[in-house]
Amino acid sequence: MSDTFDIKNVFEQTKELYGNLIQSVDFNDTYLRYSLIWVAFNPIFWNIVARLEYNTHFLTKIAGSAKAGCYTLAVIIFTLGIGRDHMFNLALQNQETSPFLQIDILQKVGYTAIVIGQILVLSSMYQLGITGTYLGDYFGILMKDRVTSFPFNVSNNPMYQGSTLSFLGISLIKAKPAGLIVALAVQFMYDIALQFEEPFTAKIYANRDKLENEKKNL
Numbered sequence: 001m002s003d004t005f006d007i008k009n010v011f012e013q014t015k016e017l018y019g020n021l022i023q024s025v026d027f028n029d030t031y032l033r034y035s036l037i038w039v040a041f042n043p044i045f046w047n048i049v050a051r052l053e054y055n056t057h058f059l060t061k062i063a064g065s066a067k068a069g070c071y072t073l074a075v076i077i078f079t080l081g082i083g084r085d086h087m088f089n090l091a092l093q094n095q096e097t098s099p100f101l102q103i104d105i106l107q108k109v110g111y112t113a114i115v116i117g118q119i120l121v122l123s124s125m126y127q128l129g130i131t132g133t134y135l136g137d138y139f140g141i142l143m144k145d146r147v148t149s150f151p152f153n154v155s156n157n158p159m160y161q162g163s164t165l166s167f168l169g170i171s172l173i174k175a176k177p178a179g180l181i182v183a184l185a186v187q188f189m190y191d192i193a194l195q196f197e198e199p200f201t202a203k204i205y206a207n208r209d210k211l212e213n214e215k216k217n218l
């Protein structure tokens with residue numbers, strides 16, 4: 001047996017690769033820090049605002065209707081997303097390019113991740129519409145039925161998974177280890193956000209179903 005297939009060897013090489021990638025990240029760069037803060041801020045912001053809306057209807061009151069309130073929040077969240085993406089691109093410009101990421105297979109993985117990511121994001125937006133995508137349930141705007149067709153038959157959270165894949169893909173095609181850190185942060189924040197969003201959405205829909213059943217029984 002040759003040494004190259006030695007598991008310990010593989011482990012050492014992997015460790016060296018990770019060490020190498022991490023070392024080429026400039027964590028002191030202001031743009032990278034802003035990028036990470038922005039990534040963290042967005043889901044925290046929309047969860048707080050959506051809960052406030054649910055409890056006080058403040059956006060509905062300001063905008064004049066639930067729909068107008070939800071569209072207002074949609075524009076704000078969308079704009080925050082563009083800001084975050086712009087900061088991410090600025091951050092990557094300042095960061096080192098890694099030869100370890102500039103290999104053919106990873107470039108292909110990168111392009112594939114971007115394409116799959118965009119398909120997931122755009123198709124779920126198409127299926128859910130604006131209010132379904134942007135927290136309409138907190139405004140009392142509910143979908144008639146849970147969407148189960150594509151992309152929801154291949155992903156539980158196509159919007160989040162698609163967004164994470166896009167960050168991953170861009171980082172790979174630009175061969176920027178720092179981008180991978182941001183992509184991990186995106187994934188981490190969405191995981192946390194889902195811990196809050198999924199049970200809350202389930203509760204809102206359960207309440208609706210309970211009310212409808214009570215009406216039927218009257």
Ligand SMILES: *[C@@H]1O[C@H](CO)[C@@H](O)[C@H](O)[C@H]1NC(C)=O
Pocket residue numbers: 149150153154
């Ligand atoms: C998901 O649904 C699409 C059509 O909406 C279908 O073409 C595809 O095969 C389905 N995928 C799975 C894994 O069920």
